Amino acid sequence: MKFDTPATTNPIDERKVVGQPTDRIDGRFKVSGTAPYAYERHDVAPNQAYGYVLGAGIAKGRVRAMDLTRAKAAPGVIAIVSTLDMDRLELGRMNTASLFGGPEIQHYHQAIALVVAESFEQARAAAALIEVDYQKQEGRFDLGAAAGNAPPAGGDSGEGSGAKPVNGVGDFDGAFAAAPVKLDAIYTTPDESHAMMEPHASIAAWDGDRLTIWTSNQMINWGKGSIAKIFGLRPENVRLDSPYIGGGFGGKLFIRADAVLAALGARAAKRPVKVALARPLVINNTTHRPATIQRIRIGATADGKITAIAHESTSGNLPGGRPETAVDQTKLLYAGANRMTAMKLAELDLPEGNAMRAPGEAPGMMALEIAMDEAAEKLGLDPVVFRIRNDTQVDPQNAERPFSHRNLIGCLQLGAERFGWSRRVARPAQVRDGRWLVGMGMAAGFRNNLLQKSAARVRLGPDGIVTVETDMTDIGTGSYTIIAQTAAEMMGVPVERVVVKLGDSDFPASAGSGGQWGGNNSTAGVYAACIKLREAAAARLGFNSSEIVFADGEVRAGNRSAPLIQAAAAGGLVAEDAIEYGDLAKTHQQSTFAAHFVEVAVDAATAEVRVRRMLAVCAAGRILNPKTARSQVIGAMTMGVGAALMEELAVDRRYGFFVNHDLASYEVPVHADIPHQDVIFLDETDPMSSPMKAKGVAELGICGVGAAVANAVYNATGIRVRNYPVTLDKLIGGLPEVA
Numbered sequence: 001m002k003f004d005t006p007a008t009t010n011p012i013d014e015r016k017v018v019g020q021p022t023d024r025i026d027g028r029f030k031v032s033g034t035a036p037y038a039y040e041r042h043d044v045a046p047n048q049a050y051g052y053v054l055g056a057g058i059a060k061g062r063v064r065a066m067d068l069t070r071a072k073a074a075p076g077v078i079a080i081v082s083t084l085d086m087d088r089l090e091l092g093r094m095n096t097a098s099l100f101g102g103p104e105i106q107h108y109h110q111a112i113a114l115v116v117a118e119s120f121e122q123a124r125a126a127a128a129l130i131e132v133d134y135q136k137q138e139g140r141f142d143l144g145a146a147a148g149n150a151p152p153a154g155g156d157s158g159e160g161s162g163a164k165p166v167n168g169v170g171d172f173d174g175a176f177a178a179a180p181v182k183l184d185a186i187y188t189t190p191d192e193s194h195a196m197m198e199p200h201a202s203i204a205a206w207d208g209d210r211l212t213i214w215t216s217n218q219m220i221n222w223g224k225g226s227i228a229k230i231f232g233l234r235p236e237n238v239r240l241d242s243p244y245i246g247g248g249f250g251g252k253l254f255i256r257a258d259a260v261l262a263a264l265g266a267r268a269a270k271r272p273v274k275v276a277l278a279r280p281l282v283i284n285n286t287t288h289r290p291a292t293i294q295r296i297r298i299g300a301t302a303d304g305k306i307t308a309i310a311h312e313s314t315s316g317n318l319p320g321g322r323p324e325t326a327v328d329q330t331k332l333l334y335a336g337a338n339r340m341t342a343m344k345l346a347e348l349d350l351p352e353g354n355a356m357r358a359p360g361e362a363p364g365m366m367a368l369e370i371a372m373d374e375a376a377e378k379l380g381l382d383p384v385v386f387r388i389r390n391d392t393q394v395d396p397q398n399a400e401r402p403f404s405h406r407n408l409i410g411c412l413q414l415g416a417e418r419f420g421w422s423r424r425v426a427r428p429a430q431v432r433d434g435r436w437l438v439g440m441g442m443a444a445g446f447r448n449n450l451l452q453k454s455a456a457r458v459r460l461g462p463d464g465i466v467t468v469e470t471d472m473t474d475i476g477t478g479s480y481t482i483i484a485q486t487a488a489e490m491m492g493v494p495v496e497r498v499v500v501k502l503g504d505s506d507f508p509a510s511a512g513s514g515g516q517w518g519g520n521n522s523t524a525g526v527y528a529a530c531i532k533l534r535e536a537a538a539a540r541l542g543f544n545s546s547e548i549v550f551a552d553g554e555v556r557a558g559n560r561s562a563p564l565i566q567a568a569a570a571g572g573l574v575a576e577d578a579i580e581y582g583d584l585a586k587t588h589q590q591s592t593f594a595a596h597f598v599e600v601a602v603d604a605a606t607a608e609v610r611v612r613r614m615l616a617v618c619a620a621g622r623i624l625n626p627k628t629a630r631s632q633v634i635g636a637m638t639m640g641v642g643a644a645l646m647e648e649l650a651v652d653r654r655y656g657f658f659v660n661h662d663l664a665s666y667e668v669p670v671h672a673d674i675p676h677q678d679v680i681f682l683d684e685t686d687p688m689s690s691p692m693k694a695k696g697v698a699e700l701g702i703c704g705v706g707a708a709v710a711n712a713v714y715n716a717t718g719i720r721v722r723n724y725p726v727t728l729d730k731l732i733g734g735l736p737e738v739a
């Protein structure tokens with residue numbers, strides 16, 4: 001189905017099932033421990049052996065030699081695969097660093113060997129006996145030092161699509177120089193880790209030249225293509241299966257060493273092999289969100305109209321890697337005739353930087369929305385009012401291109417009212433509650449909405465059960481549930497009559513889970529397949545009207561009706577289709593919007609920060625399931641608190657690795673850190689986005705939260721921290737005198 005004109009009224013608008021707060025249909029399996037994650041799939045292949053990955057102990061250089069003698073003789077060892085056994089493997093899609101093969105070391109903990117043994121402990125013990133002779137080279141590990149000479153780099157946050165290194169319209173320099181009120185400040189965000197609960201894990205089995213990998217991966221079709229390329233296999237001989245995923249956040253968008261080494265290990269051991277990356281390898285062997293140094297300049301008239309805005313960002317990556325596209329939202333979020341965005345990319349020899357939840361906008365909004373708070377203060381304007389005054393309904397770089405639907409002002413106004421923003425004391429460090437300094441902060445939220453082709457197959461069985469098959473993944477997001485709701489709505493059956501099968505590359509290729517595009521696109525693909533199934537069912541039942549209703553288990557037209565199950569009486573029906581998009585995303589800018597409000601308390605003596613209240617108001621098109629969408633947003637808000645107050649991969653600039661490579665020292669929020677969170681969704685639809693009229697929401701939820709927290713800390717203390725995370729060491733010296 002080609003979607004190239006705005007959606008009109010369709011069966012989803014009935015909202016009998018879609019839009020309802022249906023419980024997660026996988027929730028019962030997850031909380032009862034019966035949803036099998038990749039490493040636990042003991043039943044899919046017999047006689048599984050255990051692989052243990054050895055990571056390089058240097059950050060840059062070569063492996064001169066490896067002595068495997070003692071490791072091979074260790075108890076239980078079946079096979080050892082060494083990086084010196086083969087040339088460097090091809091890269092998979094979106095990979096920057098080599099996953100295996102050849103002597104060259106590009107980053108710390110790059111995989112250099114896999115030991116396969118009868119037990120995990122035997123494999124790990126034997127790996128410790130491998131002796132590696134390294135030839136070490138100097139590496140570049142300091143973004144601050146490399147930033148000065150970093151060359152310009154292009155790219156945008158559409159997960160790989162191109163954009164020029166420098167963008168803009170008008171005369172930024174002239175307008176900024178002439179602006180009566182100016183802000184010019186530098187902000188930094190650190191390297192961050194996805195820190196998902198489930199580590200990367202795969203079980204691989206060969207059958208001749210057919211390879212099956214049971215894995216934990218967000219993008220099955222990308223992964224299948226990558227594995228076929230890396231191993232020189234025909235795509236039809238590769239199967240990936242990933243029905244349950246314990247979090248990904250972008251860290252599992254691409255094939256990683258667990259999948260590649262499980263396949264190599266299984267070939268060497270001549271039996272199925274399972275590999276999980278130990279936590280230190282999740283941090284240093286896989287990918288992370290790169291640190292940024294961002295300069296923002298805002299020039300405004302005395303009454304608070306932005307006349308000039310510039311956002312420049314420098315990040316680092318391995319040679320051949322991409323920049324963190326932190327300037328993206330600044331092209332679109334606020335009005336202003338004279339504007340410029342630019343990125344630079346320094347070559348570093350740290351582990352690979354790549355996508356992490358809302359790549360680009362998440363760190364970009366952390367900087368931009370402090371800058372907006374600072375500019376509002378200079379103007380003597382309330383920060384909510386300042387943002388409303390600079391709203392735009394068109395792409396500020398191209399007035400011919402309107403937003404498909406934009407209600408940022410609605411988010412800001414409703415949020416201010418519900419949060420009690422009018423009680424905020426604008427002057428900082430004025431509110432005390434016992435030993436606590438109390439403050440409120442806010443920020444806008446913004447993330448683009450991306451359209452991706454997505455296919456599905458739908459069956460109507462003789463038992464009346466509707467079965468959906470698509471390689472879409474559920475990374476904890478609720479995909480199973482919203483897909484079941486979509487099929488139930490389309491076919492007029494209760495959601496309990498729908499079976500959803502996901503994550504298998506033998507199913508039609510979906511959009512996958514990335515870039516907050518999964519929900520809208522994967523359900524639109526199911527919508528397309530259901531339209532075909534409805535046509536087939538109607539034809540079987542002898543309906544020839546175009547005004548057919550599927551409801552309450554019946555097919556109805558005019559005054560005739562028939563049970564849907566009857567359409568499958570002579571054998572089941574099956575239909576397959578994909579949603580494909582035309583030019584609507586080119587003619588109209590599709591984005592999602594939010595307003596974040598936060599209240600914090602800062603201990604007047606110790607500078608400990610406690611978040612007291614959080615509210616997000618989101619405008620993201622139709623909300624397909626308010627319960628799963630709320631879960632996504634509160635999870636993202638929690639991640640935003642982590643980014644604001646805790647998360648930072650500590651770079652060892654001598655040896656070139658992330659020191660805090662475990663969940664004890666890479667701090668993320670725990671329940672006790674997070675207060676009650678409120679989420680409000682504006683009741684809206686976006687007919688440009690798909691027949692579902694929905695947009696992404698899961699990454700929107702994180703964008704802006706960090707700045708809202710930092711702005712609240714400023715309001716509480718009067719201390720403006722521009723270098724994340726806002727830890728107490730950056731506050732304690734500036735606290736007001738304790739009485």
Ligand code: MOS
Pocket residue numbers: 159218248249250251253355356357358359513514515516
């Ligand atoms: Mo998201 S970083 O595209 O999984």
